[in-house]
Amino acid sequence: MEFPIAVAPNYVLAERVALVFSSTDLAPLTVHGRVLSAGQDEHGRHYLFELSAQGEETLLARSRQAFRVRPIARSPIHVTLHGQQSQHTATGTMEDISLSGIGILLALAAEQKLYSDWSVDLSFPLPGDPAPVELAGLVRHRRMHGGQIRYGIEFDAQRSPDFRAQTQKVNAYVLQRQRETMQQLRAARDQHTPDP
DSSP: OEEOGGGOOOOOTTOEEEEEEOOSSSOOEEEEEEEEEEEEETTEEEEEEEEOHHHHHHHHHHHTTTOOBOOOTTSOOEEEEEETTTOOEEEEEEEEEOSSEEEEEEOHHHHHHHTTOSEEEEEEOOTTOSSOEEEEEEEEEEEEETTEEEEEEEEOTTTOTTHHHHHHHHHHHHHHHHHHHHHHHHHHHHHHSOOO
């Protein structure tokens, strides 16, 4: 965590601290942790914190709706979209997903089929689950993304049969990918932390 020098706190290594996380979308959340390292350069003062297990889980659970995760690059997840208006079907690749929606990359040919659809049905597999996730979605935006089109789709609770069970599958996947990402970050940190 980085702070501008003018307002940076001074922590003692190994000190237990309360960290307050906030955003425009969420109320402030306080978690407890311990100071692992400190440093300062021309950009600011840097601290590395180890969160308590409870604090880490609370932060993950709190952020899961807004926090988007990406699939493992070597294992792309293919998403089938069915347009409610056009009745056309196309397949894209999941770019990211959260509890509230999904980002999908589509070829231009798929966009030419689905351009009139703002309401779609989605079907996609998740690792470790034999049954695909089946959710309705509302297309919130379409953007050029290199040579592809990126669809930003919000899950639609009103039109999704068994919405709760389907989003529980998504939630489990998001939490799994968050944990994997945190483990990768810890491993990278441990490789770059100098020995005393």
